[in-house]
Amino acid sequence: MADENGKQTETESRPCHQTVALLLVSLRLAALVATSTAAGLMAFNKETKTITVAVVGTNPILQSFTAAFQQTPAFVYFVLANALASLYNLLVMLLRPCLKNRGRQVLVHLLDMVVFALVVTGAAAAASMAELGKNGNKYARWNPICDRFEAFCIRGGAALVAAFIGAVLLLLMNAFSAIGLTCKNEASNNN
Amino acid sequence: MSTATYNLTGMAKVVRVFFLLLRLLAVAATLCAVIVMATSHDSTIVFGITLEAKFQHTPALVFFVIANGIAFIYSLIVLFVPSTSLLSRSIIVFDVILAMLLTAAIAAAGAMAQLGKKGNSHAGWFPICDRVPNFCDHVMGAMICGCVGVVTFLLIVFYDIHQVLSPKFP
16 A cells, blocks of 8 residues: 555545444345345255156056255355355454454455355346246247246245345445445444 | 646556556457357257257346446446546446446356256256257357456456555546
């Protein structure tokens, strides 16, 4: 950094308000709740249907079909990304007293952006899979599955909504954290 | 911003030129992604029926083309904006927004590409890449350009953050 600690530069002349720190902590808590909800909903997303495929004499032959999140790599990545994001947010909130140093605040801000990118890519990949499962693709002869596995689709959709909410919260947190990095922290009570 | 003398050290000049080149690379990468994906078209004949594979059939690939198109136009405009104080702050915000848009686009296209290549046996979705290899090659080329574009935009965002934290240039 080119400037010393004592000299006031143009970008560091505004004082930090307590409300910025409080807003950042509440945004991080809300993002933690949202991403952990998304990861949990998708991780327990499984539906099994048993239907009769043939009748031999009077005995029906049953076959069970399962729809689980492990069958689609996009959903596996979705669960991993959201779990990682919620673990990271939990860790940062627990380690808040250790993060008064300015260098560490910059590191937390950069890791925030990495985690935000993870959540966004997970949500985008899962959303494209969900759209395909709901509408199918008649050109590739891929039939939709949501008409048969309704509970699977509803739970997956709820997980997707929670992940998008978490992504928006993480974006807001990144923006406010960037503003918070440029204000003068005398009491060093930034997030 | 101060109107002091415009003294840039040699290292700072090199860094500045490097990031100007990065913006040019962003223009090239996004344009390449748009063109390669938009020209992906292949057809095959199965049991007397002609099956066509176009990028318009898949909403994720359409989103990829649109996102890279927006990023291309934005990168072109940014090249001609002088580094004045007021506008450069908005450019930082737009850089971050577009970087995230591009990562989402490449994630969605990547999910579709993996499905087209491997299929999903549990859902009865068969892979299509063995039947329309030209289409799959085009999609892969467009995704490589898209990856380069994403990395370039992320490096530009890092440079913007560095500029915000410690402005060295007036």
